[in-house]
Amino acid sequence: MPSISAGLKDDSILTGRLDSASPPAMSTSDLAKKSCVPCKGGVPPLKGKDLEALAAQLPEWTVVEEHHLHREYSFPNFAKALQFVNRVGEVAEKEGHHPDIWFTWGKVKIDILTHAIDGLTESDFVLAAKIEELPR
Secondary structure, three states: OOOHHHHOOOOHHHHOOOOOOOOOOOOHHHHHOOOOOOOOOOOOOOOHHHHHHHHOOOOOOEEEOOOEEEEEEEOOOHHHHHHHHHHHHHHHHHHOOOOEEEEEOOEEEEEEOEOOOOEOOHHHHHHHHHHHOOOO
């Protein structure tokens, strides 16, 4: 499948913005193959069609007010929820991109955003895709 980078401007990694000519849709697994890119701020968060194109690749995640991604998971017990949280933590550390995680007996809630810009970048979707590939 084509890489999303095929439709990105040269500065897209820095800006988190997609070229207006969106590339063909890719799968969650293609997005998960990418790496999170640190954002130092000063760039606008994704909005509108750029945001919709990435959101379409993660149908289990909810984009909340064009500000952050949200997903809830259910587990049969506390131990399974904790194992999943630990797996998410390992991915977050590896990527250098850390979600907000809440968990309790049998439930895990995750919010992802780029805190430096108080909004969403492509890296948020990359992290969500990587989380989707974790065993549950």
